[in-house]
Amino acid sequence: MTLLIDFTVIATLIIGIWQFREPLRAKHGNMTAALALFLALILVLYRHGVADIITVVLSLLLGATAGLALARVVSMIQVPAMVAFQHGAGGIAAFLVSLVELSRTTHALSLVSEISGVFGLAIGSLTFSGSMIASAKLANKMQRAPQVLTHHHLFVVLTIAALVVIGAFSLVVPVGVAPYFFICEIFLGIGFGVLLAVRIGGADMPVLISSLNATAGLAASLCGLSRKPQLFQYSRQKQNQPLLTRQPFSLAQ
Amino acid sequence: MFNLFLMAVVFIGSFAIGYVLIARVPPLLHTPLMSMTNAISAITILAALILFSVPTTPMEKILGAIAITTATFNVVGGFAITDRMLKLFEGKKKIS
Structure with a gap:
């Protein structure tokens, strides 16, 4: 079962990269790959647990906000x-x-x-x-x-x-x-x-x-x-x- | 021993999968692909999270927090910027 879930996540990532073969589907591919990483993240949190939830959540939020903000602000x-x-x-x-x-x-x-x-x-x-x-x-x-x-x-x-x-x-x-x-x-x-x-x-x-x-x-x-x-x-x-x-x-x- | 073998198989196998996947991507999409794989390479975030699965010393906490922050920055920023690039493509397609 564990292995099955693992393979599902991996398959999602592969499908994401796969979609990069056609320009118009590439955008979905990008999102699919992002979803795969998100699933992997949830899976890791669920399986391993976190000893220090505050530090983890704060760092995640900080990194995500900075990443998103900078990615949107920069010119092409x-x-x-x-x-x-x-x-x-x-x-x-x-x-x-x-x-x-x-x-x-x-x-x-x-x-x-x-x-x-x-x-x-x-x-x-x-x-x-x-x-x-x-x-x-x-x-x-x-x-x-x-x-x-x-x-x-x-x-x-x-x-x-x-x-x-x-x-x-x-x-x-x-x-x-x-x-x-x-x-x-x-x-x-x-x-x-x-x-x-x-x-x-x-x-x-x-x-x-x-x-x-x-x-x-x-x-x-x-x-x-x-x-x-x-x-x-x-x-x-x-x-x-x-x-x-x-x-x-x-x-x- | 079995684990080592399994890891070796996954390591080598992923080279093959990657080659097959990337070989047919049209040159037009190489730049977004590079940006997207940049985001995926920050998969280190998982390792950074696992660092926190056991109680940490203050030093480990600081280093771990920096690692999570930078990795998240890379993941989120990477996908966001790829999305922007690909939106640009859509616009071009409609014009032509």
């Missing part, structure tokens, strides 16, 4: 920058969830959960910084031309190496020290996102946003993996974007 020209900005917000959520989950001492995580949690930290934070840079470039608040630092490539390689090393160490160090490694991982991820985004020009931004979209989905699914298998099923959209990135298209048509 600003939409691409706004999408990137929302994306960055999603990245923040991803690495914070991983951080709390990893540094929690109330229950032990399995090795798989820990590894995916560390990946969640790195990918979430690079999604955050990369999207924010993309948003700033699209909104003309940053130089739109690609900026290449001296030894840019070297920095990129060093950051990746540091991400891997710190990430690996965070799994083996004592529990008391581990949170510092996690925070270090987050900052490295943010640095990597910046390095990645600054060298991409304003016109190529949609491609960057698409691929960051993919990384955000990956971060979300890893959050699910580090948590519970049931939850994991919902984060299925991650794979969408790589396909789109192959075809540059203009956001600001």
